[in-house]
Amino acid sequence: MDSFAKRAMNMSTVVAARPLPENRISPVFRFAMLLPGGLVTFFLILFALGLVVFLAFRGNDGSLLGVGLTAENFVTVATDPLYWTVTLRSLVIAGLVTLATVVTAYPVAYYLAFHAGRRRNLLLFLVTLPFWTSYLLRVFAWKIVLAYNGVLNSAFIETGLWKEPTLAFLNTPAAVVVTLAHAYAPFAILPIYVALDTIPKSLLEAASDLGARPFTSFRRVVLPNSMPGVLAAALVVFVPTVGDYVTPAMVGGPASTMIGTLIQSQFGKANDWPFGAALSVCVMLVILCVVLVARGADRRFGSRT
Amino acid sequence: MSARTDINAGGGWLGLYVLAYLVFLYLPVLLIPLFSFNNSIQAAFPLQGFTLEWYRTLYGNPALSGALANSLVIGVISACGATLCGITVSYMDLYGRSPLAATISAIARLPILIPGVIVGISLLILVNLIGLGPSRISIVLGHILVALPTTVVVMRSRFAAIPKTIREAALDLGASDWTTFRRVMLPLSAPAVLSAFMLSFLISFDEFIVVFFLAGTEPTLPLYIWSQLRFPRSLPTVMALGTVILTVSFIIAGTAEILRHRGLGAARRNPA
Numbered sequence: 001m002d003s004f005a006k007r008a009m010n011m012s013t014v015v016a017a018r019p020l021p022e023n024r025i026s027p028v029f030r031f032a033m034l035l036p037g038g039l040v041t042f043f044l045i046l047f048a049l050g051l052v053v054f055l056a057f058r059g060n061d062g063s064l065l066g067v068g069l070t071a072e073n074f075v076t077v078a079t080d081p082l083y084w085t086v087t088l089r090s091l092v093i094a095g096l097v098t099l100a101t102v103v104t105a106y107p108v109a110y111y112l113a114f115h116a117g118r119r120r121n122l123l124l125f126l127v128t129l130p131f132w133t134s135y136l137l138r139v140f141a142w143k144i145v146l147a148y149n150g151v152l153n154s155a156f157i158e159t160g161l162w163k164e165p166t167l168a169f170l171n172t173p174a175a176v177v178v179t180l181a182h183a184y185a186p187f188a189i190l191p192i193y194v195a196l197d198t199i200p201k202s203l204l205e206a207a208s209d210l211g212a213r214p215f216t217s218f219r220r221v222v223l224p225n226s227m228p229g230v231l232a233a234a235l236v237v238f239v240p241t242v243g244d245y246v247t248p249a250m251v252g253g254p255a256s257t258m259i260g261t262l263i264q265s266q267f268g269k270a271n272d273w274p275f276g277a278a279l280s281v282c283v284m285l286v287i288l289c290v291v292l293v294a295r296g297a298d299r300r301f302g303s304r305t
Numbered sequence: 306m307s308a309r310t311d312i313n314a315g316g317g318w319l320g321l322y323v324l325a326y327l328v329f330l331y332l333p334v335l336l337i338p339l340f341s342f343n344n345s346i347q348a349a350f351p352l353q354g355f356t357l358e359w360y361r362t363l364y365g366n367p368a369l370s371g372a373l374a375n376s377l378v379i380g381v382i383s384a385c386g387a388t389l390c391g392i393t394v395s396y397m398d399l400y401g402r403s404p405l406a407a408t409i410s411a412i413a414r415l416p417i418l419i420p421g422v423i424v425g426i427s428l429l430i431l432v433n434l435i436g437l438g439p440s441r442i443s444i445v446l447g448h449i450l451v452a453l454p455t456t457v458v459v460m461r462s463r464f465a466a467i468p469k470t471i472r473e474a475a476l477d478l479g480a481s482d483w484t485t486f487r488r489v490m491l492p493l494s495a496p497a498v499l500s501a502f503m504l505s506f507l508i509s510f511d512e513f514i515v516v517f518f519l520a521g522t523e524p525t526l527p528l529y530i531w532s533q534l535r536f537p538r539s540l541p542t543v544m545a546l547g548t549v550i551l552t553v554s555f556i557i558a559g560t561a562e563i564l565r566h567r568g569l570g571a572a573r574r575n576p577a
């Protein structure tokens with residue numbers, strides 16, 4: 001650490017109480033500091049998303065930004081049963097994945113918050129580590145597990161449980177659910193753990209002193225207090241899964257086409273960018289609804305915040 | 306009976322569950338290294354004996370080394386960009402005291418709520434509009450965006466852990482905003498800066514969903530893997546390559562996490 005920092009740290013104890021009238025930020029510094037983040041957020045995020053919304057209301061003539069001003073893309077999405085089927089399937093798959101990850105992650109987060117003791121940091125480290133490994137490789141791992149001449153089939157035949165390999169694993173919506181639940185499992189633990197960890201211990205002691213059995217105390221004190229974390233976990237799992245196109249392509253087969261697959265093909269083979277943009281807008285609206293529902297639920301449970 | 310023992314009841318079963326969960330988390334991924342040493346073109350039991358043949362196929366492959374070089378260059382540049390943005394955005398969010406800084410910080414974390422496919426296509430439209438087209442620069446822009454929420458969260462929690470009085474003391478001693486930032490706040494958060502850089506490098510290095518839309522003629526490593534998955538014959542090579550990538554990811558992510566925790570711990574111990 002440099003000497004200036006040390007001096008400032010020593011001084012900090014002395015000046016803590018004094019108000020700082022001269023503590024005003026110079027315009028040049030402010031501008032320089034806001035510039036990189038401002039460019040990225042306004043140009044790459046807001047402007048780019050604005051382009052998607054704009055393109056969704058254009059007709060496809062092969063040019064970059066399309067022609068005219070039309071709601072035809074949305075009419076097609078609303079009237080063609082194919083898009084309803086695929087959207088519904090995406091919602092069901094993402095919903096199941098969210099449910100599975102959150103329900104399986106909760107006990108782990110609970111253990112981390114209340115039982116882990118000295119092993120807590122090591123366990124936290126172990127559950128977050130897969131988060132930083134390649135998503136493509138995690139999905140690929142499931143492809144070799146579930147394949148016809150893959151790990152699961154060969155292991156079952158080797159142990160004599162089955163005589164013939166089965167095709168039933170790969171290329172099913174169930175394979176998509178299992179693979180996505182595994183790929184996004186690390187996302188769910190941290191938000192729930194943080195919520196559980198910040199519950200004041202005195203609350204649990206009070207419940208116990210007032211005669212609550214462990215299960216009652218869990219159901220009426222711990223669970224409601226951890227709901228904000230559960231909802232945050234559900235959201236961070238639901239959002240990436242509902243728009244996923246890699247897992248359906250790798251392990252899902254044609255019966256598991258999801259809305260992300262359709263968007264991707266509009267910008268690839270199908271080459272109808274305005275229609276792909278309209279599908280994207282629909283997905284964002286669905287996510288907005290989910291976020292609003294989660295917010296509402298959070299407010300109902302969130303007496304703590 | 307105290308509340309403590311109440312809570313601890315049943316901890317043993319829960320411990321077993323956590324163990325099973327960790328096995329489920331790691332087992333499928335660890336199959337990749339296992340079968341990368343297996344002397345068979347298929348990933349199936351029984352194992353056919355140990356071989357390094359698949360690792361040998363990684364050498365002298367120009368398409369692979371080109372993709373690796375691309376991934377490294379793009380990873381370093383986009384990590385620099387994402388870390389710079391993460392530092393400035395979170396610093397101004399905490400100390401800038403302006404609605405604009407708070408808005409930028411909120412929008413910077415927005416990509417968490419947008420599926421990757423939509424981030425990809427929105428940037429594809431944008432880079433075509435401004436004339437860049439699918440290219441390495443476009444990928445860098447995409448990866449800065451994908452890594453931004455992470456760097457903002459890492460830097461924000463670090464800056465927030467530095468006692469407020471330290472910054473105020475520096476300003477009181479006559480340091481300008483810039484000096485305070487560069488010579489006090491930045492050195493105090495050096496471990497977090499390094500951690501943010503490493504994590505955003507990893508995000509870029511492993512990223513597939515967005516890069517799929519933005520890559521031109523030069524693929525990155527995940528795109529190279531994707532292109533190889535069509536050929537059953539190259540399955541073992543993909544597993545050998547995957548093993549190398551997983552090992553590097555584990556090392557970088559492990560170091561970054563240790564740095565981040567060490568940094569936060571040190572901040573809490575400092576007298577305020």
